[in-house]
Amino acid sequence: MSLKHAALGLLSRGPASGYDLLQTFHGSLASVWPATQSQLYGELGKLAEAKLVEVVSEGARGRKEYALTPAGLAELRHWLTEVEPTTVRRSDMLLRVFFLNVVEPEDAQEFLRRRSEQSVTYHNELLSIQERISGEAGPLTEYGRLTLEWGLRYTTMQREWADWALDQLAAKPQTETETETQAETETQVATRA
Amino acid sequence: MSLKHAALGLLSRGPASGYDLLQTFHGSLASVWPATQSQLYGELGKLAEAKLVEVVSEGARGRKEYALTPAGLAELRHWLTEVEPTTVRRSDMLLRVFFLNVVEPEDAQEFLRRRSEQSVTYHNELLSIQERISGEAGPLTEYGRLTLEWGLRYTTMQREWADWALDQLAAKPQTETETETQAETETQVATRA
DNA sequence: ACAGGCATGTAAGTTGTTACATGATTAT
DNA sequence: ATAATCATGTAACAACTTACATGCCTGT
Known part of the structure; x- marks a missing residue:
């Protein structure tokens, strides 16, 4: 369930498109929680449907900018403070x-x-x-x-x-x-x- | 692909049933490569079909004892020495x-x-x-x-x-x-x- | 008799990977 | 023009989880 929270977390820094977020997943998040393009676009669709994020503007080339909703921020905070991190790690x-x-x-x-x-x-x-x-x-x-x-x-x-x-x-x-x-x-x- | 090799590895210690292996996955392998019953039985089926393991005896209660084949041992050794371990770890x-x-x-x-x-x-x-x-x-x-x-x-x-x-x-x-x-x-x- | 452990299997759903597919815009 | 980058989407498959389903054997 954490790709969801990674996306919410990145959007807490301000609105961004799927493409923007992808750069971060391939960059600073690459060794913590990598994600593929395919996965991310799907997840953003689900998050929008669940009203945790919303499209705030549509730009050139079909670009859709997403922003966190209050419900999304609440979910992010809940996950950060009340959900125990996984302990088992496959190696x-x-x-x-x-x-x-x-x-x-x-x-x-x-x-x-x-x-x-x-x-x-x-x-x-x-x-x-x-x-x-x-x-x-x-x-x-x-x-x-x-x-x-x-x-x-x-x-x-x-x-x-x-x-x-x-x-x-x-x-x-x-x-x-x-x-x-x-x-x-x-x-x-x-x-x- | 590593559940496959975990199973082959355990069978390299001698024949065992799915049930036997499951104890190990819930025991000493629990913090390294845990697996569920459902997953394991499926994997053993696939391994048998691929001729990497074979059923060597059938006991009470439908118990099937699997053993590593020479091809299975070869595959295990190949994985151990020639396949690079994954470096990225989601956390x-x-x-x-x-x-x-x-x-x-x-x-x-x-x-x-x-x-x-x-x-x-x-x-x-x-x-x-x-x-x-x-x-x-x-x-x-x-x-x-x-x-x-x-x-x-x-x-x-x-x-x-x-x-x-x-x-x-x-x-x-x-x-x-x-x-x-x-x-x-x-x-x-x-x-x- | 019946509880606990032995033993296997299947189904539905989620997450993640790789590959395919399409098209617009910008800079050289 | 055309290459690089921007930008999204879908399909097929593999891996993993949870739950459901069944039945046998052993000890008390």
Whole structure:
């Protein structure tokens, strides 16, 4: 249900068209709540029908400018303060870690090394974004800075974790690849169930 | 596409029924890649049709035991080593932070305080899980421990971030709520675009 | 007898992705 | 002219959620 609230949130900053909002979804919201064009136009239609937003003007090329209605603002505030954020987060990265015993130890190490490198890369990208917006003031970017800091801390954490995990693997190097012998694997599962 | 690989991964530990796998999805995989019963049975059907798994025995109450085929193991290894994990992660928590200027500063603070508390709670849950499995040996849980450590570091990071963010808000306490005056908000957006 | 756990399946609805399709306006 | 950008819409499909539906087996 959050694309809805992302759209309401962006419109709380002032009227905008679907096309305008899309730039933001591909820009500053890209790593928080990305959306496709197809999805957004559909959602704006539903929001208009529900009277949470309304078309305030129609411009060239069929451009429709939407604005938040009082009901929309109320819904946004309700969501912000009274609806608990989701806690569970799917991660296909961690899912892979779960099954890393299926591949050769060298491949597992390679996997973790790439996670470490990738975290550094992404961290640096965030740093350059931070540098770019450091000059811009304004209370609207105020809270945006908090999400950026979250990203910086997240990528740092992940790099440290990946490096730590590599150490762990190095500490016990003689664990041979599992599932080489299916029979043995089965009994191990039995004891865990 | 990852429910597929989660199922293949679990079956790499030995044959199991849909019901068996479901316990794991609700248990140790619950915070990494949860799945519902409905979804899982459907997926197992598809995997069987694609010859990545096969029914190896049928037991009481219509129980069907599935096992990984060689093709299934190959697909699992391919996914583990050659397919890049997804980097973007939707977070309705961070999405809320983005729009926190819409509510009163006290509500924003309350929001962050709850994130801090929740991180502590979840961290402690992970600690008790860690304590519970600390006795159990076996290379199968080896990599599972890495995901647990990730969770511990993640919850620590989030608590520290939330506390830091609260400090930031305290540092500049006189920022009044935005969107009180729509007109003003609009001009601010214009300068950002 | 009956409660609780075992075991599977289907249907309806929402959300999200990719691709197709169309056309207007602006700047070079 | 024509390329880039502006601007919206639709169709098909995949992934996920909630609810409905059924029935068997085991222990008390």
